[in-house]
Amino acid sequence: MKKRISVISLIPRSGRFYAGQVQELFGEKAEVMAYSTGDGSVKNVAVSDLYMITTDAFKEAPETRRYVPAGGQVVEIEVTYSKKTVRELKEMPKGTPVLFVNATQQMAREAITQLEQLGVSQLSFTPYGPDSPVPEGFDIAVTPDEMDFVPPGMRKVINIGHRPCTAATMIEAAVRLGLEELLEEETFKQYMRSMEAKNYSFEKMFHRSQRLESRIDILLEILDEGIIGVNEQGEVFACNRMARDITGVKDMEAIGKIAESIFPYIPFGNVMEEKTPRLPRLVRIRGVDINMAVVPVLRQGACIGAFATLQRFSELEKQQNELRSQLLQKGYRAKYGFEDFLGNSPAVERTKAILEKMAGTELPVLLIGETGTGKEVLAHALHRASARSQGPFVAINVAAMPENLLESELFGYEDGAFTGAKKGGRPGLFEFAHKGTLFLDEVEGMSQAMQVKLLRVLQEREIMRVGGNQIIWVDVRIVAATNEFLEEMVEKGSFRRDLYYRLNALPVLIPPLRERGDDIFLLFERFFRKAGGAYGLSEEVRELFRQYKWPGNVRELQNVAEYLGFAGQEEIQVEDLPPTFLRSLEREGESVAGRRGASGAPDGDTALRAEDGRGGEASWPVGSEEGSGQAWESRSSEFWFVLGQLYEACEQGRLIGREGILKAARARRFPISQKEVRDLLAGMEAEGLVKVTRGRGGSRITKKGQKEWEKQKDLTN
Secondary structure (H helix, E strand, O other), X not given: OOEEEEEEEOOHHHHHHHHHHHHHHHHHHEEEEEEEOOOOHHHHOOOOOEEEEEOOOOOOHHHHHHOOOOOOOEEEEOEOOEHHHHHHHHOOOOOOEEEEXXXXXXXXXXXXXXXXXXXXXXXEEEEEOOOOOOOOOOOEEEXXXXXXXXXXXXXXXXXXXXXXXXXXXXXXXXXXXXXXXXXXXXXXXXXXXXXXXXXXXXXXXXXXXXXXHHHHHHHHHHOOOEEEEEEOOOEEEEEOHXXXXXXXXXXXXXXXXXXXXXXXXXXXXXXXXXXXXXXXXXXXXXXXXXXXXXXXXXXXXXXXXEEEEEEEHHHHHHHHHHHHHHHHHHOOOOOOOHHHOOOOOHHHHHHHHHHHHHOOOOOOEEEEOOOOOOHHHHHHHHHHOOOOOOOOEEEEEHHHOOHHHHHHHHHEEOOOOOOOOOOOOEEOHHHHOOOEEEEEXXXXXXXXXXXXXXXXXXXXOEEEOEOOOOEEEOOEEEEEEEOOOHHHHHHHOOOOHHHHHHHOOEEEEOOOHHHOOOHHHHHHHHHHXXXXXXXXXXXXXXXXXXXXXXXXXXXXHHHHHHHHOXXXXXXXXXXXXXXXXXHHHHHOOOOHHHHHHHOOOOOOOOEEEEEOOOOOEEEEEOOOOEOOOOEHHHOOHHHHHHHHHHHHHHHOOOOEOHHHXXXXXXXXXXXXXXXXHHHHHHHHHHHOOEEEEOOOOEEEEXXXXXHHHHHHHHHHO
């Protein structure tokens, strides 16, 4: 329904001008009529929703009540100048004498004062009206569309037109009529931008608050959760689209109403009184589960309102699933299938067949096998063959993490849960694995406390983040792996019996490499070719491979194949094998020296060869030659390599640590692990051969160690 606006002025022409401005801005929202006290038309003024009156329309305030009914809304018309007019007048030369002409000398004086307030202060204005004598010495006149009153003889007359209504006048009129939405329209914004304002700060703050309010309205509407806001009186001032959809409240019918009468299930009153938030909890609204939270808005200790957030539980779960699916693009996918678990032996075929059947169930699977047998590859394959193949596959070695770190990694944490926690918190691997598979490797290394928490997840399918208080439902299939006999650990009490029976629903034994027959050569061929090898194994080496126990299984075989990929022989002989592999054979009781004798080296005096710490070659006897302190046969090639590196560092006046020794080993293609270096250094220190410095300081050879190395060099030269 249109609003009726009556504009009342002294001069009819001015009234028609102001009425035209109002009509242009308010458009179809209003019907605007102009009346004048000067021509008496004010006697016919109609009953209106708003009366806009100029300051000169009535001589006395009581006279207004003759034409404006009691309770009628009145807005006083304030006028200003456009920015264009002010800019043009400021461009006139300083000190120019200007006659300002208006309907009366008093009106001219007021207009000059306003111009000076707006910054037009460089001109020498003189006010003039038909009620004042004509001054001499002026040839330039400025008038607000009062051309009839300009005295003759002026060389230049500048008609700046009627002074328009201020932006503040138009804003107040819109607010009084409840038409605030007009302030967002481009016509209204353009009008406010074109008007000069003497109160710059007010105009700037108004525009800023207007922009901020507009942005907040947009934000509320695009949020995917319902938002309801109340002021300090408990009246609803915000209710976005999603909140209306969840609660069934129609568009804007809640605005301005007491919240408890519209939303009795939202405890706004209690939250504002107690000044404490209500944590998220499930409520039923219109037969649907809704996750609801309420928080107070505090300012300097006083509660000035509250907000409620509403979200359908199904929507919340859907969002979590969408976020998890995005994580699939970041690497949480199974990489291997059953075809990647190479082998044609009956043991392998049987294992694959069992796991392919188990893939069709939802029960936990326990993979039991020695280290290096390929348990993780089979876990990947199990997932890819299951109904969860399109979901995430997440793997973690639980024995490799401290308990506190493992808990936050598995279950996630909330913001501020502990020092160093990521701002905003972080989901755990159970959440990442939702609708997929979580692979727990070396599960036997899990602490008792973590075993209890894992058992709860398996039983209830619920988790809670570290530092959190909200239950999160997860749908995850567990595949666990172990290289220990869990039954023995259960008997000793180090592994919970109830968790063992949960994980042991579908146990599978992974065959070790020594039980897989000629699979050894199938695997070796693949690793060997991948490492760049282009030759074969001698029959003697093939027989060794068959007899060897392969304690490191497939992983150890891969290491041997990659080492031999650099040998450069047309046929791999026994002497080409890695020194560590030969030492393992010796420990198994193999007669390596005899085998080497057959290939050209003298029996009983065979040497394992490797580069010494200074780049030359040294031969270390494995016979019964004795040195000082310990039999030579007890010293391994790794021992002399490490001691040689320490000796060389001492000669150069520097310390060397484990990383330096490993770097030198890699440069010389001498196979040795970090653990072997650490254990050797510990043994040498116990004998007084080296002094080990903890941290990054490095280690140094002692005088005794130097003598040991030099004596060994004398024996081998």
